[in-house]
Amino acid sequence: SSPFPFSLSLTMSAPSPCFQMSEKTLCVSQSLFTNNRTRLCEALRAVEELPATAVVCLQGGKSLLRDDTDHEPMFRQESYFHWAYGVIEPDFFGAIEVKTGKSFLFIPRLPESYAVVMGAIKPCEYFQKRYQVDVVAYTDEIATVLKSINSDALPELLVMNGINTDSGSKTAEVTFENIEWFKVNQSILFKAIVECRVIKTPEEIEVIRYANKISSEAHKEVMRQVRPGLMEYQLESIFKHHTYYHGGARNVSYTCICGSGHNASVLHYGHAGEPNAKQIKDGDVCLFDMGAEYHCYASDITCSFPANGKFSDKQKLIYNMVLKSNRAVLAASKPGVSWPEMHRLADRVHLEELKNAGFLQGDVDEMMANYLGGTFMPHGLGHFLGIDTHDVGGYPEGTQREPHPGLKSLRCGRNLAAGMVVTIEPGIYFINHLLDHALKDPVLSKFLVADKINEFRGFGGIRIEDDVVITETGTDLLTDVPRTVEEIEATMAEEPTMPIVE
Amino acid sequence: SSPFPFSLSLTMSAPSPCFQMSEKTLCVSQSLFTNNRTRLCEALRAVEELPATAVVCLQGGKSLLRDDTDHEPMFRQESYFHWAYGVIEPDFFGAIEVKTGKSFLFIPRLPESYAVVMGAIKPCEYFQKRYQVDVVAYTDEIATVLKSINSDALPELLVMNGINTDSGSKTAEVTFENIEWFKVNQSILFKAIVECRVIKTPEEIEVIRYANKISSEAHKEVMRQVRPGLMEYQLESIFKHHTYYHGGARNVSYTCICGSGHNASVLHYGHAGEPNAKQIKDGDVCLFDMGAEYHCYASDITCSFPANGKFSDKQKLIYNMVLKSNRAVLAASKPGVSWPEMHRLADRVHLEELKNAGFLQGDVDEMMANYLGGTFMPHGLGHFLGIDTHDVGGYPEGTQREPHPGLKSLRCGRNLAAGMVVTIEPGIYFINHLLDHALKDPVLSKFLVADKINEFRGFGGIRIEDDVVITETGTDLLTDVPRTVEEIEATMAEEPTMPIVE
Ligand SMILES: [Mn+2]
Ligand SMILES: [Mn+2]
DSSP: OOOOGGGGGGGTTSOOSEEOSSTTSOOEETHHHHHHHHHHHHHHHTOTTOOTTEEEEEEOOOOOOSTTSOOOOOOOOOHHHHHHHOOOSSSOEEEEETTTOOEEEEEOOOOHHHHHHTOOOOOHHHHHHHHTOSEEEEGGGHHHHHHTSOSSSOOEEEOOOOBOTTTOOBOOOOOOTTGGGSEEEOSSHHHHHHHHHHSOOHHHHHHHHHHHHHHHHHHHHHHHHOOBTBBHHHHHHHHHHHHHHTTOOOEESSOOEEEEGGGGGSTTTTSTTSOSOSBOOTTOEEEEEEOEEBTTBOOOEEEEEETTSSOOHHHHHHHHHHHHHHHHHHHHOOTTOBHHHHHHHHHHHHHHHHHHTTSBOSOHHHHHHTTTHHHHOOSOSOOBOSSSSSOSOSSOTTOOOOOSTTGGGOSOOSBOOTTOEEEEOOEEEOOHHHHHHHHHOTTGGGGBOHHHHHHTTTOOEEEOBEEEEEOSSSEEEOOOOOOSHHHHHHHHHSOOOOOSOO | OOOOGGGGGGGTTSOOSEEOSSTTSOOEETHHHHHHHHHHHHHHHTOTTOOTTEEEEEEOOOOOOSTTSOOOOOOOOOHHHHHHHOOOSSSOEEEEETTTOOEEEEEOOOOHHHHHHTOOOOOHHHHHHHHTOSEEEEGGGHHHHHHTSOSSSOOEEEOOOOBOTTTOOBOOOOOOTTGGGSEEEOSSHHHHHHHHHHSOOHHHHHHHHHHHHHHHHHHHHHHHHOOBTBBHHHHHHHHHHHHHHHHOOOEESSOOEEEEGGGGGSTTTTSTTSOSOSBOOTTOEEEEEEOEEBTTBOOOEEEEEETTSSOOHHHHHHHHHHHHHHHHHHHHOOTTOBHHHHHHHHHHHHHHHHHHTTSBOSOHHHHHHTTTHHHHOOSOSOOBOSSSSSOSOSSOTTOOOOOSTTGGGOSOOSBOOTTOEEEEOOEEEOOHHHHHHHHHOTTGGGGBOHHHHHHTTTOOEEEOBEEEEEOSSSEEEOOOOOOSHHHHHHHHHSOOOOOSOO
């Protein structure tokens, strides 16, 4: 009688083929993942060197313990495996026969004691219905099952083998008992699956849109609640509570960044060593970069605003420069446009505006040629967004990362295409050691008006980050938060609305 | 001018030697950790085979990435390293000269780019003051610094080498450049540091007491807010928000268990595969096992109550049985008492009460001899609590785990001693497959009144979990939540108080 898949442990024979945390949260149909597997097979069939008996073989994320203890950190599915199956449990394997699209899941054989500690042991039929695959067997049967797919010939296994261009880390190697029975092909799968992940389907976009919706609502509530005297982490707490309680998002996409005052100039502030533990002061700027994840699809949103609810002249000045670059990139983004060019567009807007406001002097083209933009925006303009916050595929083979300030941190070097989801997140920061470096640099220093710049030391920074889908003609903005100075001040003046009791 | 250590990045020369998230949260002095190191040196000096040049060498937790991505899960310090240093940053090493107690920290040499992304790079002097050690150097200098401790002889390094008795996992091996210069001793340190961790100091107890305080407050708020119609995870969200927003606890000690109805019989419900996503129904029992962690010291509290705020007769009946065993163990616990005997005491109370209520028949001594208690309480009575939720030292060399139902899951086989912190968490559950097993068992079945037991299938379970310090004469109860039926009903009738805006 309950509409939710997780409450079906008592009626395990008929699980809903969807993920949903409650009636009020998004229902993610398993067809999203079935469709992803179909897309992958189509892409692989177009690969000239595809073996005739190709079978994709993927290993899901493993349950892990912290150090030598029995503490179990919350399991979060490995991203490629999630993309292909949408499985929420650890220790699965999957396979897909490329020719037919026939799909397999392999589940761990659990001991009887599991039922007492972790919950009823679900049979293969449960997972077959829940995850809409053709075959479910146990992980100790992988080799036997794969061997029997085709009576004529052993399958050739396509396995992951590639480097994540954001981390530099290699994908994990698939291992299971008797894998040595099979020929293993490491050269085809990675590239194909990465390219599939780069282009999001309408169903995937709906999940990212939902993650954006609940995160946008939470950012607005944070704006209503923030005030001098609170600790930065208290706003992190409100954000997480709002997205979980109201949106069913148990995880955030990345550690919440709640920088106030000077901390707003630390790009990834908020980590364990700098745990959002400053008291927010009157006059501080707040730069809050927070996003919820729903069924492993990310959002990534930054709002910048004055702690006391009213922009100072200084804050308004810098804020409007960044809003201008954000809107310029939003307007210019469409299929065919180079993302590094968009980064350069944001740089140009910043340099022009900084010159107009008296921070810089001289010729903007010359500033651009010397990458002065990287002094104020030392990070990339934005990145792919999907199952990973920094989603895969930013630099496919043959695409080079430009080695210049700012651009060298850009996580995507491609031309935009319809179905990509990117963040647009320009920022201007006053970072002492970058300013000192530029003021000492024989080329850069001549552009700088030192007195004006020094007035803004300690200001922190402004970042405005939106998530957008690239459409056939332009962009579809997923983020829905107040963006103009007036809109922000109006939202901040509202009474907090978080209904703590429904 | 700010009293908080984390806001001192601008005045790094004089950090406070303490951990505190805000003025309103507990200040944990660094002396807690200095004292721990002193205790360790004293214990080591009492070891007959201690080398004359012994130097303890510990490796802190490493910063990790998720799978092949650049996603950084929140760093949480490795527990032994935390016990010795209280360091919140990853990638440190530590050393202690046993003879003198002289202490060393080794910090990673960070690239200039760290300052832009992660925050100002703090010099050695900062960490020396913040963590109150004698020497701070870089991790690429470990071998050189250790070599120079003593001009007469190379130190012999005492390193970790042991098995965690809850996980069965081995401690990680210490590795650093040129460690091969030194003789490495693997036989002394583990046992000594585990025994030190078993007995908590007054300063450690104050942190566990604080974690209990903020978690108790949050449990009470959850009781006020729970009602049929809410989803289980919404109460998890309230708990986490309350402990973080009001208590400064960024992490929970373990994944929140929010079981309602039948889910209350799943001991570790709430993990990623069973994510607290059932709607709470009128008539459900709720078993909520949740604890916040503060500066890596745990709390672990379970409250059981009726979803609708009024105990049914059935709920009251089982609840009072468990409360009776909880209180019996609390009253009997003191130095010298065997913890497995306390487990047996709880079993005996349960069996007597179940017999009195008509669930069981026959001789209770005979039931005890056949370990029937494990059918209703298939977990251990409680465990050490400290920097790990299941803290170390439950089974030192020579202490055997008893192989019987219930007892085989007991995480501590020792006699109690002053300064130990344990959980007292008896429970009675109606778990179908354990009941089926007992009903089919030729010995156990004769004790069971099948009709009465079958009436309670689907009931779920009751657990009442408190955290206590063993004192010289008895116990000091750290947990402060309503425990009697009347107290619980009174709390649940209160208006929610969580002030969402201060
Ligand atoms: Mn971003
Ligand atoms: Mn416990």
